[in-house]
Structures are given as C-alpha cells and as structure tokens.
Amino acid sequence: MTIWMREPDRPALAVPMRAGGAVLAAVGALLSWATFVLNDGPYPGKATLQFFDAPLAVESFRQQVLLLAVAALVITFVPIRGRGRILRALGWGVIAVSAVNLAFIGFNGGGFGAVTVFSGSVAFGGVVALAGGILIVLGAYAGGIEVPVHLEIRLNRYVAWAVLLIAFVGLLLLVAATLTAGGQGGVVNPYAGAMFLSFLGFAGGALTALAGAGVTSWISRLSEQHRPFSIVVLLVCALALPFTGAGTEYWMTVATNIGMYAATALGLNVVVGLAGLLDLGYVAFLGIGAVVAANVSGAAVAAFDIHLPFVVAAILSAVVAGCFGAVVGSPTLRVRGDYLAIVTLAFGEIFVRSAQNDIGGLTNGSNAIPSIPAITMFGTGFNEPIEVLGRGLPSGVLYYFLVVLLVALVMAMFANLKYSRIGRAWIAIREDEDVAKAMGIRTGRAKILAFMVGATTAGLAGAVFAHKLSTVSYESFRFTESVTLLAAVILGGMGTIPGAVLGAAVLFVLPEKLREFSDYRLMMFGLALVLIMRFRPQGLLPDRHRRAELAGEDVEGRKLDEQPTLDVHLPRGIATEGAGE
Amino acid sequence: MSRTVLEASGVSMTFGGLVALRDVSLTLDNDQIVGLIGPNGAGKTTFFNCLTGLYSPTAGSVTLRGNRLPANPALVTAAGVARTFQNIRLFPSMTVLENVLVGRHVRMRQGPLASLFHGPVFRRGEAAAGERAMELIEFVGLTKVHDELARNLPYGDQRRLEIARALATDPTVMLLDEPTAGMNPQETDAARQLIFAIRDTGVAVVVIEHDTKFIFSLCDEVSVLVQGELLVSGTPDQVRDDPRVIEAYLGKPTDEIEAQIQAVEARPINEAEGDQA
Numbered sequence: 001m002t003i004w005m006r007e008p009d010r011p012a013l014a015v016p017m018r019a020g021g022a023v024l025a026a027v028g029a030l031l032s033w034a035t036f037v038l039n040d041g042p043y044p045g046k047a048t049l050q051f052f053d054a055p056l057a058v059e060s061f062r063q064q065v066l067l068l069a070v071a072a073l074v075i076t077f078v079p080i081r082g083r084g085r086i087l088r089a090l091g092w093g094v095i096a097v098s099a100v101n102l103a104f105i106g107f108n109g110g111g112f113g114a115v116t117v118f119s120g121s122v123a124f125g126g127v128v129a130l131a132g133g134i135l136i137v138l139g140a141y142a143g144g145i146e147v148p149v150h151l152e153i154r155l156n157r158y159v160a161w162a163v164l165l166i167a168f169v170g171l172l173l174l175v176a177a178t179l180t181a182g183g184q185g186g187v188v189n190p191y192a193g194a195m196f197l198s199f200l201g202f203a204g205g206a207l208t209a210l211a212g213a214g215v216t217s218w219i220s221r222l223s224e225q226h227r228p229f230s231i232v233v234l235l236v237c238a239l240a241l242p243f244t245g246a247g248t249e250y251w252m253t254v255a256t257n258i259g260m261y262a263a264t265a266l267g268l269n270v271v272v273g274l275a276g277l278l279d280l281g282y283v284a285f286l287g288i289g290a291v292v293a294a295n296v297s298g299a300a301v302a303a304f305d306i307h308l309p310f311v312v313a314a315i316l317s318a319v320v321a322g323c324f325g326a327v328v329g330s331p332t333l334r335v336r337g338d339y340l341a342i343v344t345l346a347f348g349e350i351f352v353r354s355a356q357n358d359i360g361g362l363t364n365g366s367n368a369i370p371s372i373p374a375i376t377m378f379g380t381g382f383n384e385p386i387e388v389l390g391r392g393l394p395s396g397v398l399y400y401f402l403v404v405l406l407v408a409l410v411m412a413m414f415a416n417l418k419y420s421r422i423g424r425a426w427i428a429i430r431e432d433e434d435v436a437k438a439m440g441i442r443t444g445r446a447k448i449l450a451f452m453v454g455a456t457t458a459g460l461a462g463a464v465f466a467h468k469l470s471t472v473s474y475e476s477f478r479f480t481e482s483v484t485l486l487a488a489v490i491l492g493g494m495g496t497i498p499g500a501v502l503g504a505a506v507l508f509v510l511p512e513k514l515r516e517f518s519d520y521r522l523m524m525f526g527l528a529l530v531l532i533m534r535f536r537p538q539g540l541l542p543d544r545h546r547r548a549e550l551a552g553e554d555v556e557g558r559k560l561d562e563q564p565t566l567d568v569h570l571p572r573g574i575a576t577e578g579a580g581e
Numbered sequence: 582m583s584r585t586v587l588e589a590s591g592v593s594m595t596f597g598g599l600v601a602l603r604d605v606s607l608t609l610d611n612d613q614i615v616g617l618i619g620p621n622g623a624g625k626t627t628f629f630n631c632l633t634g635l636y637s638p639t640a641g642s643v644t645l646r647g648n649r650l651p652a653n654p655a656l657v658t659a660a661g662v663a664r665t666f667q668n669i670r671l672f673p674s675m676t677v678l679e680n681v682l683v684g685r686h687v688r689m690r691q692g693p694l695a696s697l698f699h700g701p702v703f704r705r706g707e708a709a710a711g712e713r714a715m716e717l718i719e720f721v722g723l724t725k726v727h728d729e730l731a732r733n734l735p736y737g738d739q740r741r742l743e744i745a746r747a748l749a750t751d752p753t754v755m756l757l758d759e760p761t762a763g764m765n766p767q768e769t770d771a772a773r774q775l776i777f778a779i780r781d782t783g784v785a786v787v788v789i790e791h792d793t794k795f796i797f798s799l800c801d802e803v804s805v806l807v808q809g810e811l812l813v814s815g816t817p818d819q820v821r822d823d824p825r826v827i828e829a830y831l832g833k834p835t836d837e838i839e840a841q842i843q844a845v846e847a848r849p850i851n852e853a854e855g856d857q858a
Contacts, residue, residue, distance in 0.1 A: 413697060420696035420703070421689045421710075424675075428683045431672035438633065438666075440658035440687030440750055449693055 006084075006145040014143030018076040018087055021135030025069035025094045028129025029062045034105045035118035040190040043105060048123065060195065061101050064202035065129050068093045071209070072136050082149035085212030088140035093205015094133030097198050102126040104194040149214030160222055161229055167219045168230070172237040176244035178203060182513065184250055196513040238404045242397045249394040254512060256396065256468060259403030260461050262504035263410045265488045266497065267457025270414065272486065273495035273543075274423060275450035276430025277332060278341040280482055281348020285455040287355060287477035288324055289317035289462020291363055294472040299372040303362050310375040314463035321459025322452045329451030333444045336433070348482055355474035368473030375402070375467045382467070399468050406464060410457055411497050417453065418495070426450055427495075484508075491532060493539030502540055583610040586785050587662070587754045591641035592631050594624075594809075601627045602809045604641070607787075609754060614776060614786045616800035616817075618793055620829060624809040625789045626667060629756055632787075633657050633664050645753060659687045663752035665743045667759045667789075673732035677723055677742055680731050681714040684749025714749060721745040721775065737768045744775065748784070755779060757788045761795055773799050793830070797821055805829065 008014065030051035034043055042048075045060035058066055072090040075083055105126065106115050115126050155163065182195030210216050223230035242252060264286050271279045296316060298307030308316070328347050332340055358365030374383040375398075382398040417423045425446045428436040437443050466472045484507055492503025510525060532540070587609040594602040602624045609615050617625050630636045632643055637652035644650065650657050663684075672680050689710055695703040718727050721741040726734060731742060740760060747755060757776070761769045769792070776799060780786055790796045796803055797817040804814040807829045813820050820826055 416699050417693075417696055420699070420707070421686060421691045422693055422696045424679060424683050425686055427675060427679075428672050428686075431674065432670055434654075435666070435670045435672070436683070437654045438635070438658060438664060439683050439746065440655050441683070442655050453693075 004144050005147050006141065008142060008144030010142045011144070014139055015076060017135055017139030017142055019073060019139075021091065021132045021137075021139055022069050022073035022076060023132070024135060025072065025098075025129050025132030026066055028098065028125050028127070028132055029058065029065040029069060031125035031128060032121075032123040033062070033101060033115065033125040034109060035114055035116070035121040035123040036109065038105065038108045038114075040108060043108075044191055044195055047101075047105065047125075048121075050125075061097055061198045061202075062125070064097050064198065065094055068097070068202065068205055069129075069132065071206075076139075080213065082146055082212045082214060084140045084143055084145040085148070086209045087143075088137055088145060089205055089208035089212050091133050091136030091140055092208070093202055094129060094136060096201025096205060098126050098129040098133060100194060100197045100201055102130060104191070108190075148217070149212070151214035151218035153218065155222075157226070160226055164219070164223055164226060164230055165233060167223075168233045168237045172240060173244065174203060176241060176246040179246045179251055179255065179509070193514045235404070235408055238408075239401060242393050242400060243391065247393060247397070249396050252394055252396040252400045254509065256399045256403045258505045258508050259400070259407050260465050260468065261485065261488065261508050262501040263403070263407050263461040264458050265485050265492075265500040265504040266407075266410045266414050267454040267461070268485050269489050269495060269497075269500045270417065270426070270457070271450050271454040272489055273500070274418060274430065275426040275447060277447060277450060278337070278344070279451075279454070280341050280345040280479070280486070281328070281351070282344070282454065282458065282485055283477045283479075283481040284348045284351035285321045285325060285458035286462045286465060286481075287351055287472075287474070288321045288455075289459030290466040290472045290476070291355070291369075291462075292317040292320045292459070293463035293466040294369040294372050295362055297372055297467065299369050301364050301367075301369055307373070310377065310463070310467065314460055317463040318456045318459040321462065322456035325452040325455025326448055328455070329448035332447050332451065345479070348477075348479060352474055352477055352479070355477065363472070363474060366474070368471050368475075369466075370471045372466050372470045372472065374470065375399075399464070403464060403468075406461065407501065410460075411501075413453075413457070414497055422446065422449065487529060491529065491539055493542035495543045496539075496541055499539050499541040499543075506540075583612050585609065586611045587632070587643070587645055587787075589628075589632060589641065589643045592628065592638045592643065593640040594627055594631055594636060595639050600809055602631065602638075605806065605809075605811050606641075607804060607811075607814075609785045609787060611753070611783060611785050612780065613801045614780050614788065614799055616796040616803040617787060617789045617806060618791070618796055618803060619806035619812075622808075623806040625806055626758060627809075628806065629664065629758055629787075629789060632756060633662055655687075658750050658752075661751070661753035662756065663747035663750045663754070664756040665740075665747050665758055665760060667762065669736075669739045669743055671731040671739060671743060671746070674730055677718060677727045677729055677731060677734070678711070678714055680742055680746050681717055681749045682710055684717075684746040685710040685714060686750075688749075688751050717745045717748050720748070720778070737764060737771075740764070740772070741775065744779070748779065752784055755784050755786045757786060759789055759791065761790065761792055769795055793821075 032048055032050045032053075033045070034047040037043075037048060045062045047062075051058065068090050072087055072094070075086050075090070080086070102115050106112060109115070109118075115123060117123075178199065181199035182192035183189050184192065207216065241247070241255060246252070246255065264283075267285075268279065268282045271277050271282065293313045293316075295302045295304050296306055296308045296313050297310075328344060331343050335343055354360060355363040356366055363369065374381045376382070380386065380398070382402065383395055384398075385395040386393050386397060418427075425436065425441045428439065428441060429443055429446060433443055436446075465476075469476075485504075488503035488507045489500055490503070491506060492501065493499030510528070511522075514524060585608050587607070589605065589607045592602055592605045593600070605624075605628055607615065607617075607628075617628065619625050627636065631638045632650075634650055634652050634654045634657035642649055645660055645662060648660070650660060650662065672683060675683070689706055691703055691706055695706075715724070715727065718724055721744055723734075723738060723742060723745065726738065731739065734742060744755075744757070744760070760776070761772050764772060773795065776786055776788065788796065788800065797820075800817060802815065803817050803820045805812040805820060805823075805826050812829060813823050813826055815823075
C-alpha cells in the first residue's frame with residue numbers, strides 16, 4: 001500500500017513528462033547559453049559555444065544541469081522508492097541552475113537577446129533547460145509525491161562506520177566546494193556570485209534528491225547510533241578542510257569568520273532557541289569579550305600594560321562577558337516577550353554607544369584598538385603559515401584550527417546542557433513559563449543562567465575575534481550584527497546545533513559571495529530570508545520538536561493531516577534518548 | 582493510619598474591592614480524596630491558586646504537614662503540592678517522556694556544572710529520573726506513546742500526561758483542576774480509577790469538578806463553595822441531600838413551581854399514564 005502525500009494528477013502522462021523534461025534539460029545543457037561574449041569577459045562554461053563546437057566544453061553550470069538531467073532520466077526508468085520526491089528535487093535543481101545563469105547572462109548582456117537571438121546568433125540553451133526543469137517538476141507531480149521514504153538498512157558496526165566515513169568525507173568535499181564555488185569575488189572575477197548561486201542550486205537539488213530517497217535521514221540516524229565515532233570523524237573532517245581546495249589564506253579567513261559567528265550563534269541559541277528569550281543586543285557580549293581580550297593582550301593602546309597568554313585572556317573575556325550576562329539577565333525576571341526584546345536592544349545600544357565614546361576608557365573610542373598581537377603558542381604566531389605532514393598550509397590556518405576547536409567545545413557544551421535538567425527547564429520555560437514555575441522550576445534563576453551561558457560563549461568567541469581581526473572597533477558590534485546572528489539562529493533552526501552553524505555559514509558567506517551585486521546585495525539577502533521563512537518556517541535544519549510546531553509535521557516528517565492514527569506509528573527505540581542497551 | 586497533611590484555615594482573597602474568597606477552610610488527610618464543587622465563579626480555582634502559591638492569600642494560612650507554604654509556586658511544588666490545570670497546559674513540543682522529566686526537576690540534584698560535563702553522577706541521576714518517569718508513564722498508561730510529542734496526543738491522554746507530570750514531583754498532595762472536563766463516560770470512569778490508584782499510592786487528592794455525579798462517586802469528603810464562601814462540607818451523602826446545595830446549583834424554587842411539583846407528585850399513577858395515551 002502506498003500512501004501519497006499528493007495523489008497522482010495524471011499518472012499516464014507522468015513518464016513521458018519526466019523523461020521528456022530530462023531530455024530537454026540535457027539538450028539545453030549542450031546548447032549555447034549566450035549569444036555574445038559579455039562585456040565583463042567570457043562567461044564561465046564557454047557559454048557562447050554549443051556542444052558541437054567544443055565537445056569537451058561541458059563544464060561549470062552546464063555540467064551541473066547535465067548531471068541533474070541525466071540523474072532525472074535514470075530515476076524515471078529505475079524503480080526506486082520516493083521517485084516523485086527525487087524527481088521533484090532534481091527538477092527544481094535544474095530550474096534553479098538555469099534560472100540563475102539565465103538571469104545573470106540576461107542582466108549582464110543587457111536584455112533578453114543575450115539568452116535567445118541576437119544579431120544572427122542563437123542561444124536557447126538556458127531557455128530549453130529551464131523548460132526541461134519545469135517539465136520534470138510537473139511530471140513529478142503528475143506521477144504523485146509519496147510520503148517520505150524511511151530507509152531501514154541493518155549494518156554491522158564496521159560497515160556502518162565505513163558508510164559514515166564516506167558520508168562525512170563527502171560532506172567535507174561538499175563544504176570545500178561550496179566555500180570555493182565561483183572563486184573569490186571582486187573585480188577580477190565578476191561572475192563569482194552567479195557561479196556560487198548556481199552551485200548552491202545544483203548542490204541543493206542533489207541533496208534534496210538524496211533526502212527524497214531517504215538517504216540523508218538514514219545517515220543522520222546512523223550517525224546518531226554511532227555517536228562517538230561520528231563526532232571524532234566530523235572533527236577530523238573539519239580539521240582537514242585546509243588540505244582541500246579551500247586551503248588558501250582567503251578561504252581560511254572566510255571559514256574562520258564563519259566559525260566565530262557560528263560559535264556566537266550557538267551561544268545565542270541557548271538564550272533564544274532553548275529558553276525562548278528574545279535577545280536583540282546579544283552581539284554586545286561578543287564585543288565585551290573582544291574588548292577585554294584586546295586590553296590584556298599587549299596591544300599598543302590597551303588600557304592595561306600586560307600581555308596575558310591567550311588561554312588566560314580568553315577565560316577572562318568569557319568570565320567578564322558572563323557577568324554582564326547576569327546583569328542583563330536580571331531585568332528579564334520582570335519582563336517578558338516584546339518588553340524583554342526592548343530591554344536587550346537597549347543594552348546592546350548602551351554598549352555600542354559607550355564603546356564609540358570610550359566611556360570607561362577601555363575601547364579607545366572611534367579610533368578602535370588596533371594592532372592586537374597575534375596569538376602565539378609554542379613559539380609560533382597564529383598568523384604565520386605552517387607546514388603539516390610535509391604540506392605547506394597558508395597563514396591563518398592556525399586560527400582556523402583554533403576556531404574549529406572553539407566551535408566543537410561550544411557544541412559539546414550546548415548538547416550537554418540541552419539534554420540535562422537545566423536544558424529541559426529552559427525548554428519548559430520557553431513552552432509555558434507559568435507551568436514551568438508550577439512544576440517547581442525556579443524560572444528566574446534558570447533565565448539568568450541562560451543569559452550567562454550565552455554571554456560566556458560570546459565572550460569566548462570575542463577573545464578569538466580580537467586576535468584574529470587584530471583590531472577591535474565598536475563598529476563590529478552594531479545592532480545589525482545582533483539581528484544577523486538572530487537571523488542565523490532562526491534560519492538554521494531554533495534550538496539545534498547544526499542549524500545554528502549552517503545559519504551562521506549562510507548568513508556570513510552569502511554577503512561575501514554576492515559582493516559584485518553590491519547595490520542589490522542586502523535587498524537580495526533580505527528577499528532570500530523572506531522566501532526561506534515563507535517556505536521553511538521551521539528553519540533549514542530544525543529540531544524535530546520545532547518542525548512539528550511550525551510545519552505541522554510529525555517527528556518522521558510526515559504532514560500531520562496525512563497521518564493515519566497514533567496507533568500505527570512505527571515503534572522507535574529510546575536509543576536516541578541515550579539509554580544504551 | 583490517617584493524619585492531616587494539608588490544612589487551609591481562614592483563607593480569604595480579595596482582588597481590589599472584589600472578594601473572591603472569604604474565610605475558606607479545608608483539611609485533608611493523607612488517605613483522602615476531597616472534592617471541591619460549586620457553580621462557575623464560586624472561587625474554586627482561586628482557592629487552588631492560593632493552595633499552590635500562585636496567589637498569596639489576603640488572610641489566613643495554608644500549611645503542609647504543619648509547615649506554612651510560601652507564596653511561590655516553585656517552592657510549593659518542591660514542598661510537595663502538585664497540580665494540574667483546568668485547561669490542559671502541557672509543554673506541547675516536548676515528548677511525553679520529556680514532559681514527565683520536567684516534573685522530576687525538583688527531585689533532581691544536578692547543578693549547571695554537572696549538566697555541562699555529564700559526569701558519572703549526572704548520568705546515574707539522569708538514568709534514575711528516566712526510570713521513574715517511565716514508571717509513571719506506565720502508571721497512567723501512556724507507555725506506547727512515550728516518545729510522541731505531547732501536542733499529538735488525544736485529549737484524554739493529554740489529561741493523563743498532565744497527571745503523570747504532576748506525580749513526577751513526588752507530591753504529598755495532588756490538586757486536580759477539573760480532570761474530567763470534556764471527557765465521555767468511559768474516559769470519566771477511567772479517570773476515576775486513576776484517581777483512586779493515585780490515592781492508594783499515598784498521595785492525598787483534592788479535585789475540583791463541575792460533574793457532581795463524578796465527585797459524589799469519587800470523594801471521601803466534599804466541600805461546596807458558593808460565591809467565595811464555604812457553604813457545606815461533609816460526606817457525599819450529606820452534601821447531596823443538603824437543600825442549600827440544590828438551591829445553589831438549581832436556584833431556589835419559586836412558590837408557584839413548588840406547587841406544581843407537589844401537584845404532580847400527588848397525582849395518582851394511572852392518571853399520569855392516561856395523560857400520555
């Protein structure tokens with residue numbers, strides 16, 4: 001018996017539509033996409049040439065379309081569970097890739113002519129591929145969309161480890177490819193943004209197709225079963241990033257920045273995601289940590305003439321920020337919801353204005369604190385290039401390693417707190433504060449503790465921040481930064497670890513990658529956020545609880561109204577609760 | 582052996598000029614189920630809120646085993662008074678097990694540092710709490726759905742989960758605010774059995790209810806609250822037959838209606854049958 005999420009519209013037409021769409025997309029990939037060479041230079045993928053002109057020129061975005069199209073064609077004729085879902089994902093991937101490149105060539109080439117017919121040359125590749133993608137999606141709906149596939153494959157331990165190893169290495173390569181997709185933006189490379197977005201469309205389509213086949217949820221369940229192994233492998237994979245194509249100084253800096261914001265976002269996730277306290281001035285704690293670290297690390301204009309070792313400075317930053325967390329937390333005993341947001345907003349503003357005007361004499365006002373020395377450990381400055389296993393790694397890579405450890409530490413802290421008495425108390429407060437109180441939870445203490453934990457985390461990240469940027473200026477801690485961090489938490493999925501990290505990555509990579517859209521950058525960014533929140537209110541990688549709340553799905557990802565009754569639920573062990581058998 | 586566990590004496594509560602409770606007293610023994618009935622707005626829930634520390638009574642005192650209860654719900658719960666709510670208030674996006682574990686909060690001794698490091702003592706504490714929670718989930722009959730989100734449970738199960746969560750605080754006294762509201766007769770009967778079972782584990786129970794039939798078949802003693810004052814207090818039989826209670830629930834019969842009732846009662850039976858034919 002098959003349960004449909006969406007009944008087949010026209011089953012008879014499904015196969016022809018799917019196959020036809022796939023063929024169209026493949027043909028589109030092989031046709032030329034641009035009628036002339038753009039003003040800014042040749043578009044990637046030799047866009048003006050057809051396959052017949054240059055048989056080996058199927059690269060870049062054309063390769064992406066071709067891969068998706070071939071996959072769609074194969075899936076159309078191979079009986080596999082979740083076919084409708086997979087094809088829908090592949091179709092949307094084709095649509096995304098073609099739309100991005102069509103739009104970019106069209107805009108840059110000054111009109112519709114650039115992607116259709118212009119002074120004698122024809123280039124219908126993009127249009128054909130787009131039509132193919134749409135046809136695949138329609139074909140997928142025509143054949144019906146199944147309920148999510150629940151893959152259940154029993155593996156012995158070593159096979160499972162091998163599978164996980166492959167999955168995590170794949171993840172590492174995907175991260176490296178995503179990070180470097182399109183290359184470094186700027187004057188020399190005007191198409192970086194387009195290439196990046198195109199790659200995102202491709203990777204998103206491919207990943208969603210895997211999810212449609214039930215592979216991603218299976219892998220995530222597998223990693224949950226082999227938790228210690230997965231954690232070690234993930235950590236090693238993260239440390240191996242400099243050995244991939246992303247191992248240049250520029251990408252290491254980008255990755256380090258992402259890591260610092262990810263750690264900060266995880267701290268905010270305790271406050272907002274777990275305890276449900278809306279904090280609009282959170283970045284102030286990052287600032288406090290950075291200012292403290294800057295002042296005790298031997299910078300020329302520091303208020304204190306001491307140079308503490310980094311570890312001591314970091315702990316000091318964390319402690320000071322944590323104390324301020326308690327200060328900000330105390331008014332929360334009396335205010336809730338909107339009023340709390342206003343209190344925290346005011347606190348953030350107080351910090352920025354004091355820093356700007358050097359109130360307290362610790363921030364050097366609008367001149368900032370420049371030239372903070374790099375961290376030095378074992379005689380090596382963290383801003384120097386190093387050699388590992390006979391391989392030279394670029395400068396800044398040590399900061400990257402440090403940040404990976406920081407994020408790992410914060411993740412462990414977050415996970416441990418979440419699945420403990422205090423974590424449950426926070427979630428209970430988020431759900432219903434009065435009842436939490438009636439269940440014996442001292443809500444005031446718990447809330448102050450949430451603020452302190454969040455602030456401590458941000459303070460720790462702030463210490464790294466000060467050293468990495470070597471300059472601490474009040475400008476890095478404005479209201480917009482708080483909002484961006486909050487957006488990262490909500491975008492990724494409230495209350496989850498991967499969510500906050502992914503959210504931070506997306507929000508800090510996108511502006512970096514979309515540099516050449518300069519004028520429209522923030523607008524597009526905002527638009528992207530609105531779209532994501534409209535179509536995925538639970539965030540990109542939601543907590544199963546949140547998903548249920550915001551998307552009306554049950555814990556298995558089925559829509560609630562599709563669910564037969566409670567009694568036929570699949571029995572799930574309590575293994576996920578940590579009760580080992 | 583029965584002994585008094587909860588004693589409310591002379592509790593009064595005024596909101597501004599409005600007197601919600603006037604001089605209400607109640608005693609509860611450790612093996613008793615006491616019912617609290619009364620029309621809407623009689624002050625039953627206000628009285629509950631005074632017992633659980635949500636309100637601080639304007640006058641009078643509430644003691645548990647001789648100790649005066651503080652005006653702080655968290656501390657009252659820690660002292661041993663647990664409650665459920667009139668309109669179910671679970672933590673909807675937590676699982677059944679997690680809901681009950683929140684109830685264990687006051688009986689667990691894990692500080693923030695232990696929570697951070699998950700040491701062996703922490704893990705033993707977690708395991709013990711989990712075990713106790715599963716026991717209670719079984720007690721109320723929700724073992725099958727222990728990993729479901731609370732929001733997805735059917736109504737009756739949500740009521741039972743709320744009871745399990747309250748029981749997880751290891752209470753001396755359990756306050757149930759309209760536990761059978763919205764239930765069908767079978768569910769009501771199951772709820773009655775559950776409340777007896779709770780009493781048998783040594784927890785004293787106070788029940789607020791509209792359904793007088795349910796209360797009279799359940800309770801050892803019943804108090805009737807009308808317009809903030811204690812009207813009658815006694816065994817179900819005494820309360821049921823008390824004209825003042827009937828009056829409070831149905832209103833005082835006017836002379837005319839009374840006369841009609843008497844007339845009907847006085848009629849010979851065959852005449853009544855003839856009317857129907």
